[in-house]
Amino acid sequence: xxxxxxxxxxxxxxxxxxxxxxxxxxxxxxxxxxxxxxxxxxxxxxxxxxxxxxxxxxxxxxxxxxxxxxxxxxxxxxxxxxxxxxxxxxxxxxxxxxxxxxxxxxxxxxxxxxxxxxxx
Amino acid sequence: xxxxxxxxxxxxxxxxxxxxxxxxxxxxxxxxxxxxxxxxxxxxxxxxxxxxxxxxxxxxxxxxxxxxxxxxxxxxxxxxxxxxxxxxxxxxxxxxxxxxxxxxxxxxxxxxxxxxxxxxxxxxxxxxxxxxxxxxxxxxxxxxxxxxxxxxxxxxxxxxxxxxxxxxxxxxxxxxxxxxxxxxxxxxxxxxxxxxxxxxxxxxxxxxxxxxxxxxxxxxxxxxxxxxxxxxxxxxxxxxxxxxxxxxxxxxxxxxxxxxxxxxxxxxxxxxxxxxxxxxxxxxxxxxxxxxxxxxxxxxxxxxxxxxxxxxxxxxxxxxxxxxxxxxxxxxxxxxxxxxxxxxxxxxxxxxxxxxxxxxxxxxxxxxxxxxxxxxxxxxxxxxxxxxxxxxxxxxxxxxxxxxxxxxxxxxxxxxxxxxxxxxxxxxxxxxxxxxxxxxxxxxxxxxxxxxxxxxxxxxxxxxxxxxxxxxxxxxxxxxxxxxxxxxxxxxxxxxxxxxxxxxxxxxxxxxxxxxxxxxxxxxxxxxxxxxxxxxxxxxxxxxxxxxxxxxxxxxxxxxxxxxxxxxxxxxxxxxxxxxxxxxxxxxxxxxxxxxxxxxxxxxxxxxxxxxxxxxxxxxxxxxxxxxxxxxxxxxxxxxxxxxxxxxxxxxxxxxxxxxxxxxxxxxxxxxxxxxxxxxxxxxxxxxxxxxxx
Numbered sequence: 001x002x003x004x005x006x007x008x009x010x011x012x013x014x015x016x017x018x019x020x021x022x023x024x025x026x027x028x029x030x031x032x033x034x035x036x037x038x039x040x041x042x043x044x045x046x047x048x049x050x051x052x053x054x055x056x057x058x059x060x061x062x063x064x065x066x067x068x069x070x071x072x073x074x075x076x077x078x079x080x081x082x083x084x085x086x087x088x089x090x091x092x093x094x095x096x097x098x099x100x101x102x103x104x105x106x107x108x109x110x111x112x113x114x115x116x117x118x119x120x
Numbered sequence: 121x122x123x124x125x126x127x128x129x130x131x132x133x134x135x136x137x138x139x140x141x142x143x144x145x146x147x148x149x150x151x152x153x154x155x156x157x158x159x160x161x162x163x164x165x166x167x168x169x170x171x172x173x174x175x176x177x178x179x180x181x182x183x184x185x186x187x188x189x190x191x192x193x194x195x196x197x198x199x200x201x202x203x204x205x206x207x208x209x210x211x212x213x214x215x216x217x218x219x220x221x222x223x224x225x226x227x228x229x230x231x232x233x234x235x236x237x238x239x240x241x242x243x244x245x246x247x248x249x250x251x252x253x254x255x256x257x258x259x260x261x262x263x264x265x266x267x268x269x270x271x272x273x274x275x276x277x278x279x280x281x282x283x284x285x286x287x288x289x290x291x292x293x294x295x296x297x298x299x300x301x302x303x304x305x306x307x308x309x310x311x312x313x314x315x316x317x318x319x320x321x322x323x324x325x326x327x328x329x330x331x332x333x334x335x336x337x338x339x340x341x342x343x344x345x346x347x348x349x350x351x352x353x354x355x356x357x358x359x360x361x362x363x364x365x366x367x368x369x370x371x372x373x374x375x376x377x378x379x380x381x382x383x384x385x386x387x388x389x390x391x392x393x394x395x396x397x398x399x400x401x402x403x404x405x406x407x408x409x410x411x412x413x414x415x416x417x418x419x420x421x422x423x424x425x426x427x428x429x430x431x432x433x434x435x436x437x438x439x440x441x442x443x444x445x446x447x448x449x450x451x452x453x454x455x456x457x458x459x460x461x462x463x464x465x466x467x468x469x470x471x472x473x474x475x476x477x478x479x480x481x482x483x484x485x486x487x488x489x490x491x492x493x494x495x496x497x498x499x500x501x502x503x504x505x506x507x508x509x510x511x512x513x514x515x516x517x518x519x520x521x522x523x524x525x526x527x528x529x530x531x532x533x534x535x536x537x538x539x540x541x542x543x544x545x546x547x548x549x550x551x552x553x554x555x556x557x558x559x560x561x562x563x564x565x566x567x568x569x570x571x572x573x574x575x576x577x578x579x580x581x582x583x584x585x586x587x588x589x590x591x592x593x594x595x596x597x598x599x600x601x602x603x604x605x606x607x608x609x610x611x612x613x614x615x616x617x618x619x620x621x622x623x624x625x626x627x628x629x630x631x632x633x634x635x636x637x638x639x640x641x642x643x644x645x646x647x648x649x650x651x652x653x654x655x656x657x658x659x660x661x662x663x664x665x666x667x668x669x670x671x672x673x674x675x676x677x678x679x680x681x682x683x684x685x686x687x688x689x690x691x692x693x694x695x696x697x698x699x700x701x702x703x704x705x706x707x708x709x710x711x712x713x714x715x716x717x718x719x720x721x722x723x724x725x726x727x728x729x730x731x732x733x734x735x736x737x738x739x740x741x742x743x744x745x746x747x748x749x750x751x752x753x754x755x756x757x758x759x760x761x762x763x764x765x766x767x768x769x770x771x772x773x774x775x776x777x778x779x780x781x782x783x784x785x786x787x788x789x790x791x792x793x794x795x796x797x798x799x800x801x802x803x804x805x806x807x808x809x810x811x812x813x814x
Contacts, residue, residue: 014601021611024612082592103596104600105603107603107611
């Protein structure tokens with residue numbers, strides 16, 4: 001059975017591109033543009049991995065992560081962000097994100113990272 | 121001797137001495153030679169009349185009148201000579217010679233015939249010459265020479281390449297010339313009209329002024345010249361009046377033989393009254409003729425008001441102060457030094473005629489210590505501690521005499537240096553008091569300006585932060601899309617995942633990818649353009665017609681990119697024909713940016729709304745209203761919104777400069793701004809710009 005990955009980002013074109021790419025590698029991909037949608041999907045589908053941005057239009061990343069972990073503790077979470085601020089990144093690592101990927105994304109590195117997270 | 125002859129005698133002696141000094145100071149210079157000739161001619165003229173006024177014999181009187189007229193005659197060629205020499209008109213030297221020769225030709229006739237001088241009048245002051253038939257001809261030649269001199273000086277004055285020192289010299293000679301011309305009044309009694317010939321007084325002033333202007337390095341201030349001339353002439357007249365009055369009175373009371381008694385009494389009175397009278401005259405001339413210039417308190421108050429309204433900028437304030445001192449206290453050199461936190465030194469920020477623009481005074485120097493300790497105006501030469509410091513000596517060699525410390529909470533934020541005055545007068549108690557008042561006000565405004573500069577820097581950094589966030593988000597996203605699209609294609613190709621696709625499918629795929637990438641690149645280009653538009657340096661304002669609608673759109677777009685404002689929260693309403701305003705494009709947008717940003721902070725996250733409303737105010741003015749339905753503000757806050765550093769935000773959240781900067785920018789764009797607000801209902805800022813319709 002293919003692994004389920006949920007992507008949360010407010011930039012539609014990016015969301016679709018990344019989704020398509022991951023589908024080519026046989027992942028089941030769900031894309032969401034708001035935290036509400038994402039939390040809903042996490043609650044229902046219990047994805048294996050959630051890729052989310054820190055800057056979210058309706059809720060900040062910290063709060064989203066806390067909520068999502070409550071709903072699905074078994075899921076892995078990875079932050080994908082352009083916000084290259086060591087303090088923020090450190091904080092998320094402490095909060096238990098599996099990895100932090102910086103934008104613009106290096107897809108090969110992302111793929112490697114996803115595979116590593118899902119294997120472990 | 122007639123009492124009327126005494127002042128003339130004094131003037132004659134003065135002219136003689138002046139002539140000798142001037143000649144001796146430079147025997148080779150034509151300026152000195154011609155001017156001393158002028159003085160000697162004056163001497164002969166005056167001395168002749170001393171005798172004519174005093175003698176009882178008509179015959180002696182006539183002879184000395186002729187001598188006097190010979191002296192007077194030569195003042196004209198001598199002055200012409202001087203003008204030619206001063207203006208260096210070598211071509212005219214032959215005419216100078218001709219003018220001397222003409223006068224020499226007249227001498228035998230004036231000395232021995234009735235053609236120029238036909239006899240003497242007997243006036244109350246003594247004998248005076250009587251004009252002969254040809255006297256008008258002589259007068260024509262005489263004034264002709266003076267007119268030619270005037271023309272030469274006038275032309276010299278109009279020269280564009282004149283150096284400033286020479287320009288000032290000519291200004292003096294001109295003033296003196298006008299005085300001398302009034303001295304021609306002495307010719308009136310020659311035609312039988314009994315007016316005491318007091319013109320010699322003016323000739324003496326003329327000598328003093330020109331001598332001062334030409335032969336001393338230190339030039340007198342023209343107003344001081346006028347002031348001194350008035351004081352001198354009035355003093356002379358009053359002393360002379362006392363002298364004549366008392367002597368005549370005693371003659372009447374005691375009889376003819378009491379000349380000596382009269383002389384003694386009047387001398388005594390003069391000795392005791394002359395100084396008080398002089399002080400009185402100086403005060404009266406200062407008060408009535410130079411009130412505006414010399415009423416320091418009034419001037420300083422005006423300047424202090426000006427300081428308050430001045431755009432907050434240290435350099436501007438310092439420069440205005442230097443300019444102000446230049447027109448009020450009038451030092452030759454002035455300079456303002458301000459403390460520089462980063463280098464711990466005092467740097468020159470504004471100056472006038474200060475020779476060393478790179479001079480820096482170390483914060484640890486003795487000079488700074490003394491200024492900080494005393495906190496009062498110091499005259500460098502009178503202070504032993506200062507005289508032992510190297511910096512003070514440096515300042516003295518640059519011509520500085522007086523230093524005024526600028527203190528805030530006993531800390532020396534800067535100091536003001538002044539040289540001696542242009543007038544050569546010493547600094548009076550009035551001056552130091554005035555300077556002391558000024559230094560207090562100046563310290564405060566300079567300190568404010570420094571703080572303002574620092575805060576404005578913080579504001580700028582905050583704006584840069586906003587822009588950085590905007591760029592990161594708005595440029596980052598499209599860039600990310602481009603990367604993903606290209607990288608996906610590359611990886612799929614590498615992994616062989618495209619192998620099963622047909623050529624057409626791949627071409628279609630590539631077309632899709634390139635289209636998305638181009639769109640994203642377009643988005644980035646758009647954003648960078650907007651940022652650079654906005655961040656344009658505002659050094660020089662470029663006024664022009666700015667379309668309001670576009671300016672508002674661009675500002676809103678920028679606010680959106682900076683993640684400051686959701687575009688759904690704002691409405692643009694243009695209620696008149698398409699309009700433009702006269703403004704600097706960049707500043708208009710900054711004004712709108714700040715006002716809309718402020719409004720966005722005031723409104724509720726859910727129900728908040730901002731309306732930007734454009735309408736005509738009148739036929740030549742456009743009103744732009746920024747209306748929000750936010751929390752509004754109480755009256756006491758509203759009254760202070762444009763005050764720098766005033767903020768209702770928490771510490772660290774606002775610099776309190778946003779609206780102050782808006783006010784400054786509005787002023788610089790010749791526009792107006794007003795604010796209406798009601799607590800709980802919202803706030804409206806109204807901008808009125810000069811403008812029109814497209």
